[in-house]
Amino acid sequence: MVATSRTAKSVKNSAVALGFYFINLVLQFFSRKVFLDHLGAEVLGLNTTATNLLQFLNLAELGIGTAIACTLYKPLFDKDTTAINEIVSLQGWMYRRIAWVVIAGSTVLMAFFPWIFAKMPLPLWYAYASFAVLLVSALLSYFVNYKQIVLSADQQEYKIQYSYKAAILVKTLFQIFAIKYFDNGYVWWLVLEVVFAVIASVALDWMVRRTYPYLETSISLGRRLSRKYPDIITKIKQIFVHKINGFAVSQLTSLVIYAFASLSLVAYYSNYMLIVGGIGALFGAVFNGIGASIGNLVVEKETNQVEQIFNQLFSFRFLLISTLCFSVYTLSTPFITIWVGSAYLLDSTAVWFIVLTMFVGMGRSLAEQFLAAYNMFFDVWAAISEACLIMILSIIGGYFWDLHGILGGGFIGMTVFVLLWKPYFLFTKGFKRNVWRYYKMYALHLAMAAIAWGVSCYILSILSFDSESSVFEFIVSCILYPLIYGFLLFCLLYIMVDDMRILVRRILHFRGI
Structure with a gap:
C-alpha cells in the first residue's frame, strides 16, 4: 500500500x-x-x-x-x-x-x-x-x-x-x-x-x-x-559548496568562449543552450517531483530493494535522455535555421560536444537524488575539483583548439565526476555494493544507444526528410525523429536489460516502488 x-x-x-x-x-x-x-x-x-x-x-x-x-x-x-x-x-x-x-x-x-x-x-x-x-x-x-x-x-x-x-x-x-x-x-x-x-x-x-x-x-x-540539530548546519555548508559548483560550472563555458573567441560566438553558443535549457527544464518538471519519493523509499526499504529501483529508474531515464539528445543533435540545426537563420549555426563537431555534455549533465540527477536521500553531501572536495578541472581543461582546450577545445574540455571534466565519481560514491558509501555493477550496466545501455543511433540515422537518410524546408516539415520531424530512435532504443533495452522489462511490468500493473 x-x-x-x-x-x-x-x-x-x-x-x-x-x-x-x-x-x-x-x-x-x-x-x-x-x-x-x-x-x-x-x-x-x-x-x-x-x-x-x-x-x-x-x-x-x-x-x-x-x-x-x-x-x-x-x-x-x-x-x-x-x-x-x-x-x-x-x-x-x-x-x-x-x-x-x-x-x-x-x-x-x-x-x-x-x-x-x-x-x-x-x-x-x-x-x-x-x-x-x-x-x-x-x-x-x-x-x-x-x-x-x-x-x-x-x-x-x-x-x-x-x-x-x-x-x-x-x-x-x-x-x-x-x-x-x-x-x-x-x-x-x-x-x-x-x-x-x-x-x-x-x-x-x-x-x-x-x-x-x-x-x-x-x-x-x-x-x-x-x-x-548540528547535522543540518553541517549539511547546509556541504550543499552550499555543491550548489556553488553547479552555478559556477553553468557560467564557465560562456566566459571561456568569450575569453578565447568573441561575443558573437557566445551568442551562437547561447542559442543552442536555450534549446538545451528548455529541454532540461522539461526533464526537471517530470523528474524533480520524485526526489521526495526516493527519500521515502530509502527510509523504508532495504538496500537490495533500493538498488533495484535505482536500476529501473536508470533504464527509464537513460531511454528518455538518449532520445532527447538524439532529437537535439538532429533537430537543433533546422530549428536554428528556421528561427534565426543559418548564419547562427555551429559546426557539427561543436554540436556533438554540446549534446554529449547535455547527455552527461542530465544523467547526473539520478545519482544526486539518491545521494540526497542518503544525506551524503560530504564529498565537498569533488564539487570544488569538478569546477577547477572543467575550468583548467576548458582553458587549455580553448588555447589550442578554440571552441571545440573549450566544449571538449568541459565535457571531459564533467564526465570524470558525473560518470565515474558520483556512481562510485553512491554505490560504495550508500548501497555498499561493488560499483562495477553500475559501470557494466552503463556500458550495456551505451552499446544499445549506439546501435539505435546508427540504425535511426540510416532510416532517416533513406527517408530523405528535409526538416529545414518548411515549418510544417520541421514539426513533422520533431514527432518522427524521436519516435524512431526512442522506439528502437526501447526495443533493444527491453530485450537486453532485465530492469527495463521489470519496469514495464511494474508500469502495466501499476505496482508501486
Whole structure:
C-alpha cells in the first residue's frame, strides 16, 4: 500500500508539474511578446537585470532548502510531529537571518544604482521600483513560503503547483492584459507583481495549514534548535559548496568562449543552450517531483530493494535522455535555421560536444537524488575539483583548439565526476555494493544507444526528410525523429536489460516502488 501510494504521488507530482510547465511556457512566450511590443526592449532589459542582481543576493540561501528536505524524510515517515515542527522552525530561523542579509545587501546595492544604470535611457525610479518589487517577492519566500518544504519532502509537490504556481500563472495573465490595454502599463505590471506575490503566499500558507494542521513553528527557538540539530548546519555548508559548483560550472563555458573567441560566438553558443535549457527544464518538471519519493523509499526499504529501483529508474531515464539528445543533435540545426537563420549555426563537431555534455549533465540527477536521500553531501572536495578541472581543461582546450577545445574540455571534466565519481560514491558509501555493477550496466545501455543511433540515422537518410524546408516539415520531424530512435532504443533495452522489462511490468500493473 505504501509503495503504491509512493508511486501514485510521484506520477501525480510529475503530471501536474508537466502541465504547469507547458502552460507557463505558453504564457511566458506571449508575455515576452506583449512586453516587447508595448514597453520596449529597454524595460525588458531593466527587468532582467534587476532579476539577475537579486538572484546574486539570493545565493546566500543555497543549501538550506535541500538540507531541510532531506532531514524531514525520516520524521515524516515516522510521523514524528515534534521533530517536524522543530526542523521547520529551524529553517524559519535561518531564513529570517538570510532575509536580513538580503535586505542589507539590497540597500547597499541600490545605493550604487545611479552608477549601475547610468546608461539607462529610462527614469532612474524605474530601476528602484523594479528591484524593490522583485525584492518583496523574494522576501516573502523567506518570511512565509518556507513552510512549503514540508509539502515537497512529503511527496506532495503538486499542492504547491495548485496553490502558489496557479496564482503566479493568473498573475501573468493579468499582467499581459494590463500592459496591453492600460496606460502606464509597467506601473500596473509592478503593482500586480506585488499583489499576486502576496496572494500566492497566502494561498500556499493556507494549503500547508490545511494539509498539516499540527505544523506550528517557533522562530525564537532557532538558536537552541541549531545546537540540537548540528547535522543540518553541517549539511547546509556541504550543499552550499555543491550548489556553488553547479552555478559556477553553468557560467564557465560562456566566459571561456568569450575569453578565447568573441561575443558573437557566445551568442551562437547561447542559442543552442536555450534549446538545451528548455529541454532540461522539461526533464526537471517530470523528474524533480520524485526526489521526495526516493527519500521515502530509502527510509523504508532495504538496500537490495533500493538498488533495484535505482536500476529501473536508470533504464527509464537513460531511454528518455538518449532520445532527447538524439532529437537535439538532429533537430537543433533546422530549428536554428528556421528561427534565426543559418548564419547562427555551429559546426557539427561543436554540436556533438554540446549534446554529449547535455547527455552527461542530465544523467547526473539520478545519482544526486539518491545521494540526497542518503544525506551524503560530504564529498565537498569533488564539487570544488569538478569546477577547477572543467575550468583548467576548458582553458587549455580553448588555447589550442578554440571552441571545440573549450566544449571538449568541459565535457571531459564533467564526465570524470558525473560518470565515474558520483556512481562510485553512491554505490560504495550508500548501497555498499561493488560499483562495477553500475559501470557494466552503463556500458550495456551505451552499446544499445549506439546501435539505435546508427540504425535511426540510416532510416532517416533513406527517408530523405528535409526538416529545414518548411515549418510544417520541421514539426513533422520533431514527432518522427524521436519516435524512431526512442522506439528502437526501447526495443533493444527491453530485450537486453532485465530492469527495463521489470519496469514495464511494474508500469502495466501499476505496482508501486
